[in-house]
Amino acid sequence: MPGFLDYFFSVNFAIGAGITLALTLLSMFLGIVGGLALALIKTSRIRALQAPTDLYIWLFRGTPILLQLIFIFNALPQMGLRFSAFTSAVIALSLNESAYMAEIIRAGIESVDKGQRSAARVLGLRDGQIMRHVVLPQAMRLIIPPTGNQFIGMLKMSALASVIAVQDLLLRAQRIASANFDYIDTLIAAAAWYLILTTIFTYGQRVLERRMDVTRRKRPEMSAAVGEAR
Amino acid sequence: MNREASNGQLLGISGLRKNYGSITVLHDIAFEQASGESVVIVGSSGSGKSTLLRCIAGLEDIDDGTILFDGKKVTAGKDSRAALRGEIGMVFQSFNLFAHLTVIENITLAPRLVRDTPRGQADERARDLLEQVGLSDKVHSYPGELSGGQAQRVAIARALAMDPKLILFDEATSALDPELTKEVLDVMQGVIQGGMTVTIVTHEMNFARKAADRMVFMEHGRIVEQGATEDLFTNPRQERTARFLSQIMA
Numbered sequence: 001m002p003g004f005l006d007y008f009f010s011v012n013f014a015i016g017a018g019i020t021l022a023l024t025l026l027s028m029f030l031g032i033v034g035g036l037a038l039a040l041i042k043t044s045r046i047r048a049l050q051a052p053t054d055l056y057i058w059l060f061r062g063t064p065i066l067l068q069l070i071f072i073f074n075a076l077p078q079m080g081l082r083f084s085a086f087t088s089a090v091i092a093l094s095l096n097e098s099a100y101m102a103e104i105i106r107a108g109i110e111s112v113d114k115g116q117r118s119a120a121r122v123l124g125l126r127d128g129q130i131m132r133h134v135v136l137p138q139a140m141r142l143i144i145p146p147t148g149n150q151f152i153g154m155l156k157m158s159a160l161a162s163v164i165a166v167q168d169l170l171l172r173a174q175r176i177a178s179a180n181f182d183y184i185d186t187l188i189a190a191a192a193w194y195l196i197l198t199t200i201f202t203y204g205q206r207v208l209e210r211r212m213d214v215t216r217r218k219r220p221e222m223s224a225a226v227g228e229a230r
Numbered sequence: 231m232n233r234e235a236s237n238g239q240l241l242g243i244s245g246l247r248k249n250y251g252s253i254t255v256l257h258d259i260a261f262e263q264a265s266g267e268s269v270v271i272v273g274s275s276g277s278g279k280s281t282l283l284r285c286i287a288g289l290e291d292i293d294d295g296t297i298l299f300d301g302k303k304v305t306a307g308k309d310s311r312a313a314l315r316g317e318i319g320m321v322f323q324s325f326n327l328f329a330h331l332t333v334i335e336n337i338t339l340a341p342r343l344v345r346d347t348p349r350g351q352a353d354e355r356a357r358d359l360l361e362q363v364g365l366s367d368k369v370h371s372y373p374g375e376l377s378g379g380q381a382q383r384v385a386i387a388r389a390l391a392m393d394p395k396l397i398l399f400d401e402a403t404s405a406l407d408p409e410l411t412k413e414v415l416d417v418m419q420g421v422i423q424g425g426m427t428v429t430i431v432t433h434e435m436n437f438a439r440k441a442a443d444r445m446v447f448m449e450h451g452r453i454v455e456q457g458a459t460e461d462l463f464t465n466p467r468q469e470r471t472a473r474f475l476s477q478i479m480a
Contacts, residue, residue: 119326119385122287123340123392124316127308133339137330 001182007189012176016169017193023089023158023168024197028151030094035101040131042106053102060099066160068092073164089161097154104146108139141212148205152198169193240265240396240427241286245295248281248451255281257452259295263429263444265395268422270430270438270459273448274474279431280323282448283398286429287320300395316344319389319397323404325381327373327388333360334369337388344392352391359387363417379410383417390421397421399430435478439463447471 007013038056041049060068073088083091112135120130162171173190177183239262246259256278263269271279284290286297288304288311297304302313328336337356341347347355360366363383373381382402389397399418403411415437422428422441432438438445439459446456447468455468466472 113324113326115322115324115326116328118284118287118289119320119322119328120340121289121311122316122318122320123388124311124314124344125340126312129343133343134328138328 001180002185004185004189004192007173007176007186008192012172013169013189013193016167016172016190017197019086019167020155020158020169020193021197023086023093023161023166024151024155026090027093027097027158028154030090031097031101031150031154032105032147034094034098035103035105038098038102039105039109042102043109057099057102060096065092065096065157066163068096069160069164085161085164085166088164089158089166093154093158093161097150100150101147104150105139105143108141108143109135111142112138144205144208144212148201148208151201151205155194155197155201238265239263240267240300241429242298243286243295246282246285246292246297247294248278248285248290249293254293255451256285256292257450259453261446261453261456263396263427265427266425267444268428268430268442269444269446270432270442271446271448272432272435272438272474272478273454277448278451279448280400281451283320283400283429283431286396287318287398288314289320316340316392317395319392319394321382321385321389321397321399321402323401325373325378325385325405327376327381327385329373332370332372333365333376333384336373336384337391340388341391355391356387359390360384362390362420363387364413377410378406379413382406382414386414386417386421390426394426396427396429399428399432401431401433403432403434433478435475447474449474 002010038053041053069089069092072083072092073085076083076088109131116134116138117130120134125133158168159170161168162174165171169190173186177186180186241261241263243259243261246256246261247254248256259282261282271282273279281290285292286299286304288306291306299314299318302310304310304314304318327333328339331339334353334356337359338347338349338352341352341355342349357366357369360369363386365380365383365387368376368380368384373384376384386397386402402418403414406414411434415434418428418430418437419441430438430442442459444456445459445462447454447462447466447470449470455462455466455471457467462471463475466475
C-alpha cells in the first residue's frame, strides 16, 4: 500500500498539480485582462458601456461559480457551443474572475489622487498615456495585495473544475483515493501540493508589494524639512 | 517688470461663464494677456481665481464664452489638449508630482511622451532645469523624499521642461510653511525674469507687487478691477479692491 510520500511524489499528482497551476495562471491572466478592461470602462466617461458592464459584474458576482462552470460545460453545448472540460473551466473561472478584478482595479484607479491626472493632462499626455504611465503604476500599490488574495483563491477555486472532469490535482487524488480506498494519504498529499503552490504565491505577492513600495515613502518629518531650510 | 510686453496677445478670454451644477462660479470673464507679461490674480477664497486658471489650462469645461490661446481655442476636450501639446504649463498648490517617478523622471516624462524628445536630450535638459531651481542633488529622489518647497521647485522645473508659452501658478506657495515659501517665490521670480509669460494666483501680496506687471482683482466669480499692479495698489478705482487690499496687507 503506497503512503503519503509515494502519492506526493507520484507523476500522477505532479501532473495534477501542473494542470491546477495552468488552470489558475491562465484564468487569472484572462481574469486580470478582462477586469482591467471592465475597470477602464467603469472609470471612463463612455456612458453607453456603463450599464452592460454593471450587468456583467452583477451577473457573475451574483451567481455561484459552480453554476457558471456547469452552465458553460453542459448548457452551452445544447446551444451548439462545445468546449473541452479544461477550456470550459478556463472560460468560467476567468469570466467570474473578471467581475471581481474589475472592482479591485477600479478601486485602485480611483485611489490615485485626481491632481496626478490634472498634472499629466496639462503636460499634454493623452488619456491612454495618463492611464499607462501615471495612474495604473500608482494604482498597483492598492491592486496588488487583493490580487494576490485572488490568486490564492483561484488556486483553490480551480478545484471546482474537477466536477466537469478536468484532470486536476483534486480529481486525480479522489480517483486514486477511491481506487486504493485510501482517502487519508491521498487527500493529505493533494493538500500538501496546494499548500506549496499557495505558499509560493504568497511569497511572490510579498516580493511584488515590496517592489511597489516607492510611493509609500513618506515626506520627511516637519522638523527635518524646517532644519533643511535654515 | 518693465519688460517689453507688446509682442502680441497670447491669451484672450471673452464672455467666459462657468457653472458647477446650478451655481455660477465665473461670470462674464474678459481677460487678455500679452506674451511676456506677468499677471497676478488676487481675491479672497472662493472668488473663482483657481477655477479661472483651470479653465485656461483646459482642465474644466466652460459653459459659455471663449478662451483663445495663441490663436487656438481652449476647451477641456481631447482635441484641444492634443492641439496645445503642453504649451500651457501649470504649477499646482498640491505640487502633484508623479509619486511613483523620480525627480528626473517627473521632468522628462512629458517631453519624451508628448514631444518625442530622445531620452539623453530630455535628461540633459532636466539636469539643467534642476540646477536652475537649485536641486541638482535631488535628481534621483522620489517626491515623497522632498520637502514641500523642493517638491514645488521640481514641479516648476517639470513645467519649464515643456517650454510652454504660458505658465499658470495656482497658489503655488499656499501649502508651504512660511520658511519654505521664499525659496519657491525666488524660483518663480527667476522664471519671470527669464521672460516667461505667467499668470499667478497668489495670496503673497508683496511678491505680487514686486513681480507682476498687471494685477486682476476678483470677487464672487467676477473680475472687479484690473490694471497695472502699482496703480491697483496705490490707486484702486473700486472700493471693493481697496477694501480687499487693505485687509490682506494689514
